[in-house]
Amino acid sequence: MTAPSLGKDLLGLEPLSREQIELILSTAEPFKEVSERLIKKVPALRGKTIVNLFLEASTRTRTSFEFAEKRLSADTVNIAAQGSAVQKGENLVDTARNLEAMRIDMVVIRHPSSGAAKFLAERIRSNVINGGDGTHEHPTQALLDMLTIRDRLGRIEGLKVCICGDVTHSRVARSNIWGLTKLGAQVAVCGPQSLLPGPIENLGVTVFRRIEDAIEWADVLNVLRLQLERMQAGYIPSLREYYRVFGVTQERLERAPRDILILHPGPMNRGVEIDSRVADGPQSVILNQVTNGVAVRMAVLYLLAGGRPELAEAAKKGSERGGGE
Amino acid sequence: MKPIVVQGGRVIDPSRNLDEIADVIIADGRIEAVGTGLGTPEGAEVVDATGKVVAPGLVDVHVHLREPGREDAETVATGARAAAAGGFTSVCAMPNTDPVTDNQAAVGFIVKQSMAARAARVYPIGAITVGQQGEQLAEFGEMVGAGAVAVSDDGHPVVSSHMMRTALEYSRSFGIPVAEHCEDPSLAKHGVMHAGLVATRMGLRGIPSAAEEIMVIRNILLAELTGGHVHLCHISTRGSVDLIRWGKDRGISVTAEATPHHFALTDAACEGYDTNAKMNPPLREATDVEAVKAGLKDGTLDAIATDHAPHHYEAKEREFDDAPFGVIGLETALGLGISLLVDTGVLTLPELIDRMSTTPARLFHLPAGTLAAGAPADIVIFDADASWTVDPAVFQSKSRNTPFGGWELKGKITMTMVDGDAVFGGAKG
Numbered sequence: 001m002t003a004p005s006l007g008k009d010l011l012g013l014e015p016l017s018r019e020q021i022e023l024i025l026s027t028a029e030p031f032k033e034v035s036e037r038l039i040k041k042v043p044a045l046r047g048k049t050i051v052n053l054f055l056e057a058s059t060r061t062r063t064s065f066e067f068a069e070k071r072l073s074a075d076t077v078n079i080a081a082q083g084s085a086v087q088k089g090e091n092l093v094d095t096a097r098n099l100e101a102m103r104i105d106m107v108v109i110r111h112p113s114s115g116a117a118k119f120l121a122e123r124i125r126s127n128v129i130n131g132g133d134g135t136h137e138h139p140t141q142a143l144l145d146m147l148t149i150r151d152r153l154g155r156i157e158g159l160k161v162c163i164c165g166d167v168t169h170s171r172v173a174r175s176n177i178w179g180l181t182k183l184g185a186q187v188a189v190c191g192p193q194s195l196l197p198g199p200i201e202n203l204g205v206t207v208f209r210r211i212e213d214a215i216e217w218a219d220v221l222n223v224l225r226l227q228l229e230r231m232q233a234g235y236i237p238s239l240r241e242y243y244r245v246f247g248v249t250q251e252r253l254e255r256a257p258r259d260i261l262i263l264h265p266g267p268m269n270r271g272v273e274i275d276s277r278v279a280d281g282p283q284s285v286i287l288n289q290v291t292n293g294v295a296v297r298m299a300v301l302y303l304l305a306g307g308r309p310e311l312a313e314a315a316k317k318g319s320e321r322g323g324g325e
Numbered sequence: 326m327k328p329i330v331v332q333g334g335r336v337i338d339p340s341r342n343l344d345e346i347a348d349v350i351i352a353d354g355r356i357e358a359v360g361t362g363l364g365t366p367e368g369a370e371v372v373d374a375t376g377k378v379v380a381p382g383l384v385d386v387h388v389h390l391r392e393p394g395r396e397d398a399e400t401v402a403t404g405a406r407a408a409a410a411g412g413f414t415s416v417c418a419m420p421n422t423d424p425v426t427d428n429q430a431a432v433g434f435i436v437k438q439s440m441a442a443r444a445a446r447v448y449p450i451g452a453i454t455v456g457q458q459g460e461q462l463a464e465f466g467e468m469v470g471a472g473a474v475a476v477s478d479d480g481h482p483v484v485s486s487h488m489m490r491t492a493l494e495y496s497r498s499f500g501i502p503v504a505e506h507c508e509d510p511s512l513a514k515h516g517v518m519h520a521g522l523v524a525t526r527m528g529l530r531g532i533p534s535a536a537e538e539i540m541v542i543r544n545i546l547l548a549e550l551t552g553g554h555v556h557l558c559h560i561s562t563r564g565s566v567d568l569i570r571w572g573k574d575r576g577i578s579v580t581a582e583a584t585p586h587h588f589a590l591t592d593a594a595c596e597g598y599d600t601n602a603k604m605n606p607p608l609r610e611a612t613d614v615e616a617v618k619a620g621l622k623d624g625t626l627d628a629i630a631t632d633h634a635p636h637h638y639e640a641k642e643r644e645f646d647d648a649p650f651g652v653i654g655l656e657t658a659l660g661l662g663i664s665l666l667v668d669t670g671v672l673t674l675p676e677l678i679d680r681m682s683t684t685p686a687r688l689f690h691l692p693a694g695t696l697a698a699g700a701p702a703d704i705v706i707f708d709a710d711a712s713w714t715v716d717p718a719v720f721q722s723k724s725r726n727t728p729f730g731g732w733e734l735k736g737k738i739t740m741t742m743v744d745g746d747a748v749f750g751g752a753k754g
Contacts, residue, residue: 199525
């Protein structure tokens with residue numbers, strides 16, 4: 001059969017088709033169960049070497065990738081900017097070529113510059129996975145968001161999803177916009193106008209100025225982290241006012257015409273963009289997102305390594321050679 | 326030195342509204358006569374220009390030749406040869422060298438290197454402020470005495486309106502233009518491309534058009550206040566063109582230039598994070614490109630200048646955020662002008678020559694841009710109909726950072742002469 005493949009790299013959701021996105025989500029399903037086992041390990045990527053090249057601070061994403069890699073039995077190495085040759089002034093291509101000279105198979109890259117993952121992918125033979133590049137894309141985050149929405153609501157198509165907060169500086173927002181619109185959701189954004197990019201409506205999203213209007217409209221809110229340095233940079237006057245005007249609070253949610261699913265990519269600023277009662281409440285799926293992150297990343301790693309989606313279940317048992325070439 | 330006859334070409338001299346098949350006679354490095362039936366002087370060398378255009382050598386009032394400081398990217402000599410290969414006989418070098426060209430000794434160094442290069446003439450532009458720091462006026466008088474033809478803090482806009490006012494007033498004592506890169510640094514800060522849909526999609530920080538336009542109107546108003554001549558560099562937005570048109574209508578002494586890349590490309594060229602499409606001011610949108618073309622047509626934008634900005638390969642081979650701004654342009658400018666302005670009916674060929682030679686020479690008071698008798702024999706000869714493919718590997722420039730590699734352009738230069746010597750395309754070219 002000619003199932004869609006992902007190609008060499010996962011750089012973003014913008015270049016992917018609906019079929020490719022659905023492939024990743026469906027491949028993630030059988031991998032969820034691995035993390036629930038007593039012995040959380042399958043042999044699908046045995047013998048593969050993966051480098052997690054994290055040139056920007058990250059706890060959640062790096063840990064999630066590392067768990068995904070280890071649960072697939074890959075050998076992994078973590079490199080951070082601190083203490084690496086990058087800090088000594090080595091450029092990205094040289095870093096990657098040196099890693100490749102050690103015969104690695106994949107690189108997961110997190111980098112402060114938009115386009116860095118693509119830049120790397122064009123220059124090395126290994127598979128490259130974008131773990132977040134500047135303010136461009138963070139595809140695995142959006143994939144785990146979609147998987148979580150689908151788990152809870154059973155579908156993506158036709159849902160109304162509003163992304164709330166600092167859209168301008170958010171790679172999570174961009175990947176969500178691409179992924180959700182390709183899967184047939186209606187997407188909106190809501191936040192202070194100083195943190196929404198001017199031409200955002202041209203990406204096919206609705207803009208809400210008031211969080212109350214967004215809540216009245218939406219089935220799902222994906223509440224972005226407000227980077228605290230935005231206040232110093234003068235985009236907003238104070239965190240206090242942000243919470244008061246744009247915060248996702250229990251009081252606001254109680255006035256919603258329907259139950260709204262609450263997502264947040266973390267790390268949260270409780271009492272800034274989101275009220276603790278909301279974050280910890282029954283409508284929150286914030287920890288489910290984290291759990292699903294491992295499964296989605298396992299699926300991406302497996303597919304890029306050449307694993308066949310129909311064999312994903314079998315690969316878990318080690319009865320088939322799941323790794324591919 | 327033998328006399329030279331450039332025979333049978335289509336002679337275009339915008340300085341005298343001349344466009345006819347004629348011969349050009351050169352003696353002692355100067356134009357002796359232009360006309361038909363002039364005969365061939367005794368012992369003259371004949372250059373056959375049949376089917377070609379013969380025009381005053383092109384003039385570029387905005388190049389970066391990187392010497393001193395970054396000789397790995399370009400030198401005065403390689404830049405002057407790149408200019409000659411592109412049909413330019415006079416170029417003006419911006420002062421953002423290292424150290425900055427902000428005093429008479431530094432200006433004199435450029436003049437000396439230019440004379441040694443024996444290619445296109447290189448005229449230095451001195452800095453407006455010491456070190457381009459915007460704080461203390463540089464010594465215009467001494468720099469002009471050493472050969473500077475203008476002042477500019479290009480790349481470092483003069484933020485203080487008071488300083489700009491003083492520079493424009495002081496420049497009047499020496500009759501030189503003050504060339505300004507129009508950019509409000511607080512709006513442009515951290516930006517790497519035009520603030521538009523493409524930047525939003527790519528997650529790159531944008532430089533809004535207003536960052537340029539605010540400084541355009543400030544500089545126009547300061548030129549009105551002072552009576553100084555402000556020359557606005559590389560205009561990229563529709564709003565800027567409108568503001569300059571308004572200033573000119575009021576009789577203010579404002580002139581402006583546009584680059585080939587700003588009439589050839591939009592911000593879509595940045596797709597794929599191509600660092601060869603990263604320049605400042607950034608590539609804008611289609612409506613801006615159309616406004617730039619219209620501005621060149623009606624003279625709101627007086628001149629075409631390349632903003633030739635060489636960078637070493639390594640500097641551009643990196644993440645978009647970290648790559649330097651700038652593209653080279655000397656060797657593709659005429660081809661882009663013919664292909665994108667003349668062939669499309671925006672400008673006539675004589676108008677293009679005017680914008681690339683006669684007018685910029687006049688704005689910067691250079692002895693160029695004309696084939697009048699007695700003028701230096703600075704001439705370009707080109708085949709306006711011949712096509713060629715841009716191959717950066719064969720550029721005379723030391724650098725290769727062009728977004729036009731592989732483009733098919735019309736207008737092939739066959740010879741460039743300075744003082745009657747072939748500096749490109751001749752036996753020794």
